[in-house]
Amino acid sequence: MSRIFDALNQAAGEASDAVMRVVAESSAPLPPRSGDAAPKIELPAEFQEVLGKSVATAGGVADSQARTLPVRLEPNSPLLPFDTTPNAASEEYRIIRTKILQHPKRPRIIVVSSAGPADGKTVTAINLAGAISLKSDARALLLDADFRRSSIAKTLGLPATPGLAEVLTGKAELQSVIIRTEQLPNLHVIPAGECSCNPTELLDSRAWLNACAGLRAGFGYIILDSPPMQAVADYELIQAAADGVIVVVRQDHTKRGRLDAALKNVPPGKVIGVVMNCVSDWFRIKHKSYGYSY
Numbered sequence: 615m616s617r618i619f620d621a622l623n624q625a626a627g628e629a630s631d632a633v634m635r636v637v638a639e640s641s642a643p644l645p646p647r648s649g650d651a652a653p654k655i656e657l658p659a660e661f662q663e664v665l666g667k668s669v670a671t672a673g674g675v676a677d678s679q680a681r682t683l684p685v686r687l688e689p690n691s692p693l694l695p696f697d698t699t700p701n702a703a704s705e706e707y708r709i710i711r712t713k714i715l716q717h718p719k720r721p722r723i724i725v726v727s728s729a730g731p732a733d734g735k736t737v738t739a740i741n742l743a744g745a746i747s748l749k750s751d752a753r754a755l756l757l758d759a760d761f762r763r764s765s766i767a768k769t770l771g772l773p774a775t776p777g778l779a780e781v782l783t784g785k786a787e788l789q790s791v792i793i794r795t796e797q798l799p800n801l802h803v804i805p806a807g808e809c810s811c812n813p814t815e816l817l818d819s820r821a822w823l824n825a826c827a828g829l830r831a832g833f834g835y836i837i838l839d840s841p842p843m844q845a846v847a848d849y850e851l852i853q854a855a856a857d858g859v860i861v862v863v864r865q866d867h868t869k870r871g872r873l874d875a876a877l878k879n880v881p882p883g884k885v886i887g888v889v890m891n892c893v894s895d896w897f898r899i900k901h902k903s904y905g906y907s908y
Contacts (some may be wrong), residue, residue: 635692644765680789684796686771692737692800693769694744707745712740713887714835715752721857723826723836727843733864734891736765739839742860745837747801755792755802755833759852760841761813764806770795777807781825782816788828802833817851826855843876850879858886865892 661737687693695701714721726739742755758766759778767774772793778788786807793803802896809816816822829836840852859880863873877885 641908651767651877674727680792680794680802682794682796682799684773685798693740695741696744696748696798703741704745705739710742710887710889711745711749714746715749717858717886719883722834723830723838723856723858724886725838725840725849725853725856725859726862727840727849727853727859727876728862728864729844729868729872730842731763733789733842733862733868735842736760736839736864737740738860738862738889739837739889740766740769743835743837744798744801746837747798750800752830752834753802755804755829755836757804757829757836757838758806759807759817759838761809761816761849762841762846766803766839767805770803772803772805774805775808777805778825779807779816781807781811782819782821783811784821787827814847817848822851823855830888843879844872853880856884859884860886861888863888863890865890867892 625904685694695704695707714724724742726735728735728744740756743754746752747754757778758764758768761779764774764777766772767777776786776791778791781788781791791804791807794807795801795803804837823849826836841848843849861873861877861880
């Protein structure tokens with residue numbers, strides 16, 4: 615663990631006091647639940663007011679006209695832990711949401727990435743978008759920009775196509791690939807789609823910049839799941855179109871040297887914060903007072 619703390623301390627000048635943490639039961643994505651029935655989610659009171667609303671999406675298409683599909687998760691999944699059951703992970707993601715919404719630079723397009731694979735960036739991206747969507751005035755879009763190892767559609771039990779790849783190749787309109795989730799109507803998803811060419815060529819294009827501009831006009835917050843920061847050139851093209859970057863670090867997994875190199879490659883001022891994933895219970899400070907547990 616000391617290697618992670620040392621790396622985070624070294625990056626403190628860039629990340630400032632925006633270092634964030636999150637407790638998750640697992641960082642591995644889970645397959646969609648089999649069967650036709652959608653999971654029942656008992657929504658918290660803060661979200662009830664957005665049910666049934668139809669507001670404009672990117673390109674002027676109303677939510678009522680977009681595809682509305684149920685999210686299907688495995689039992690005990692660490693994804694979207696936002697029902698009324700008390701949950702430590704739920705509170706941590708709400709803390710991260712608050713830090714983003716109150717960030718002085720007001721970032722709206724945010725890349726969630728990590729120094730290497732299996733750090734939990736996809737789980738973090740999904741849950742962060744879900745947490746933001748709970749606010750009635752914050753329409754959130756979760757965009758899978760990891761063409762090489764896309765997993766958001768499969769993890770959420772949503773169709774893999776059409777998606778971003780079809781938009782960038784001119785095979786589909788931007789409005790047609792947006793999915794509105796049934797259980798969380800303020801959460802929208804664009805899968806990666808089927809990429810038949812080099813992803814770098816798709817992202818190094820005017821079509822990618824136009825897509826980002828169109829989505830920015832239609833959504834309050836856009837969360838991008840990208841490849842690991844040191845893996846391929848795709849990440850650089852994705853973060854270039856974004857307002858900020860969140861780096862996911864996994865306890866006892868992330869390598870110090872790889873994290874150091876990844877943080878140095880983020881443009882100055884773009885690091886929003888660092889999320890520590892799969893944190894052990896002993897690491898969390900516990901204090902109970904006036905009915906609250908920290």
